[in-house]
Amino acid sequence: MTVFNSALTIQKSEKVLSIACTVAAIYLTLGCVEKLFEGNTKLSDEFELIPSPPGAHRSSGHAHQLGRNHAHTITNWQQEFGSIIRLKLNSKDYIFLSDTAAVKDLFEQQKFSQTKERDTVVSASDDKWEKIRKLYNADPLFGIDDILKNEADQCINKLIEGTERMKNVVPLCFTRLYAINVILTSKLGIPGVTTIKDPLYKEIVKTVVTNLQPFWETQKTHSDSHTFCSFLKTAFEKKQDSKQLYESNATTLSGRLISAARRSQQDNFIRRLDTYKLKVSIAESDIQMFLNRIMTHGVENIAVAISWTYAILCCHPEVQTRVALEIDCFCIKHNRLPNFEDQRELPYYVAFQKECMRFRPPEYFTEPRQASTNFIYKNYIISKGTTIVVNIHAMHNNERIFPEPERFMPERFFSNRNKKAAVDQHVFGWGRLKCPSIEMAEKMVFYAVTRLIAKCIIEPQGLKGTTEYPSLEVNQRGSSAAPAAFQIRIVNRESVLDC
Numbered sequence: 001m002t003v004f005n006s007a008l009t010i011q012k013s014e015k016v017l018s019i020a021c022t023v024a025a026i027y028l029t030l031g032c033v034e035k036l037f038e039g040n041t042k043l044s045d046e047f048e049l050i051p052s053p054p055g056a057h058r059s060s061g062h063a064h065q066l067g068r069n070h071a072h073t074i075t076n077w078q079q080e081f082g083s084i085i086r087l088k089l090n091s092k093d094y095i096f097l098s099d100t101a102a103v104k105d106l107f108e109q110q111k112f113s114q115t116k117e118r119d120t121v122v123s124a125s126d127d128k129w130e131k132i133r134k135l136y137n138a139d140p141l142f143g144i145d146d147i148l149k150n151e152a153d154q155c156i157n158k159l160i161e162g163t164e165r166m167k168n169v170v171p172l173c174f175t176r177l178y179a180i181n182v183i184l185t186s187k188l189g190i191p192g193v194t195t196i197k198d199p200l201y202k203e204i205v206k207t208v209v210t211n212l213q214p215f216w217e218t219q220k221t222h223s224d225s226h227t228f229c230s231f232l233k234t235a236f237e238k239k240q241d242s243k244q245l246y247e248s249n250a251t252t253l254s255g256r257l258i259s260a261a262r263r264s265q266q267d268n269f270i271r272r273l274d275t276y277k278l279k280v281s282i283a284e285s286d287i288q289m290f291l292n293r294i295m296t297h298g299v300e301n302i303a304v305a306i307s308w309t310y311a312i313l314c315c316h317p318e319v320q321t322r323v324a325l326e327i328d329c330f331c332i333k334h335n336r337l338p339n340f341e342d343q344r345e346l347p348y349y350v351a352f353q354k355e356c357m358r359f360r361p362p363e364y365f366t367e368p369r370q371a372s373t374n375f376i377y378k379n380y381i382i383s384k385g386t387t388i389v390v391n392i393h394a395m396h397n398n399e400r401i402f403p404e405p406e407r408f409m410p411e412r413f414f415s416n417r418n419k420k421a422a423v424d425q426h427v428f429g430w431g432r433l434k435c436p437s438i439e440m441a442e443k444m445v446f447y448a449v450t451r452l453i454a455k456c457i458i459e460p461q462g463l464k465g466t467t468e469y470p471s472l473e474v475n476q477r478g479s480s481a482a483p484a485a486f487q488i489r490i491v492n493r494e495s496v497l498d499c
């Protein structure tokens with residue numbers, strides 16, 4: 001008995017010992033990873049800490065240091081501490097990247113899932129999301145040029161009328177109208193709105209702008225009842241079943257837009273998704289989420305990109321003259337306005353537009369991704385749950401690639417003018433969440449700019465005999481980098497065509 005008992009005791013104590021060893025090992029490993037993100041010392045010769053600026057608070061981390069234009073602050077830090085830095089923002093760890101090679105390595109791997117706190121109810125990185133994206137990418141762009149030309153002309157007419165009536169106009173209001181109408185017509189098959197006073201216009205703008213808080217504050221936005229997806233929160237909190245979820249959908253903006261698209265006589269993306277839904281299970285919430293993304297990225301990025309282009313043309317009259325001359329030459333040669341496919345014959349415009357996107361990109365950051373596991377990149381350890389963001393602003397202001405980055409110089413893009421914009425700049429993101437509408441986006445900007453320059457002059461605002469140029473200052477809201485409110489004058493000029 002004694003022998004048996006002592007054997008048992010030994011067995012037990014071995015077991016306890018081995019459990020204790022395992023726990024200690026796990027504790028040590030986790031401790032090491034944690035330590036890497038907490039301390040500022042080198043852990044070993046093999047691994048290094050990702051550099052982090054000093055001065056982080058215990059609770060808010062670096063958030064209190066960001067200032068009004070947080071992208072500029074983060075870029076300054078990246079210039080000082082390197083192309084990979086880590087920040088603590090309101091208790092969460094973030095890594096900011098501005099090195100193209102690192103972004104490609106990391107974002108094209110499968111280690112990341114999408115993370116936006118408000119969106120976690122939908123596993124956006126899963127198969128279903130990929131399928132929706134695939135279907136969206138395959139969505140035909142047939143006839144899109146005609147829609148864009150028509151909507152661009154209407155927007156330009158409104159800018160001219162507005163200038164005649166009020167002396168000056170705020171272009172962002174009308175470029176938003178253009179973007180909203182293109183998306184409603186081409187993606188949802190429903191008629192656009194006619195004025196910026198239309199309640200639907202106001203509701204969409206309000207919703208899009210509400211969706212643009214900095215991503216480190218998005219946890220706070222759960223209670224926001226105006227976001228496209230707010231119904232999801234209520235739905236999941238109350239644990240509604242999918243039927244109820246579908247019904248609650250009808251009261252939200254995205255739900256109403258989706259219902260209108262389903263009722264539309266015209267073929268559209270939502271109806272094609274519905275057909276596809278029969279074969280692959282796609283939840284109603286996934287459709288809502290995708291529409292949310294189309295509206296937020298599509299409306300605001302386009303509206304902001306075109307507004308910046310108009311502001312830059314106004315501030316650089318010599319550039320405006322050169323763009324106009326090139327378009328006029330094209331019109332005289334072909335007796336028509338240029339189409340998107342004619343860009344080879346507009347080399348100055350192409351270089352100019354690329355420089356606009358570099359100089360004032362509509363978004364400063366990509367969508368945040370989250371490390372789904374602990375892993376090693378180069379000699380850095382990146383721990384599970386860390387959010388990773390690409391800093392587009394820092395990339396576009398990299399002096400090695402763009403000398404004198406604060407100067408507006410279309411000439412810097414002359415050498416590679418036939419390449420697509422996406423190759424030269426980083427405005428459309430990377431990997432699995434890269435913007436799926438690059439061609440459409442480039443076309444939207446092209447028609448709104450070339451058609452305006454073919455018949456108008458953009459002049460600085462002039463009140464009571466003064467001349468006031470747009471400031472080109474950025475009004476940053478979350479990842480969006482819109483211009484600070486400015487007014488210009490859009491005036492008819494003598495056109496070389498009767499158009």
Ligand code: HEM
Pocket residue numbers: 133183290293294297298299301302305362363365366367368427428429430431432433434435436437440441442444
């Ligand atoms: C100049 C215009 C545009 C710019 C600069 C732009 C930029 C971006 C960026 C940076 C992202 C995130 C990519 C990433 O995190 O890697 C994105 C995503 C997205 N964009 Fe665009 N975009 C533009 C226009 C549009 C338009 C016109 C549409 C639709 C009609 C659109 C639809 C989307 C969608 C649906 C996503 C989300 C994709 C996903 O989550 O899987 N974008 N865009």
